[in-house]
Amino acid sequence: MDAIRAALAVLEPSTLELTDDSHKHAGHEGARDGRGHFSLLIVSPAFRGLNPIARHRAVYAAVGELMNTDIHALSMRAFAPEEFAP
Secondary structure, eight states, rough: HHHHHHGGGGGOEEEEEEOOOGGTTTTTTTGGTOOOOEEEEEEEEGGGTHHHHHHHHHHHHHHHHHHHEEEEEEEEEEOOOOGGOO
């Protein structure tokens, strides 16, 4: 998870909550290769003016090769700071 957090730092998030949900997918075909299932809550000024698809693309671009080596599934909620109230 440290590698994922480090990769997402490029988006300068004010909030980043990353949860490893891999235990919920034990035995799942995608979990057999060692890549994990994660849930992400990320709040970043980089998302201002972007629609949800563009925000997801920005996250996927940030994690890059980790999608092939560490991440099997990434469920995300991505917000601009003014859209998020904890």
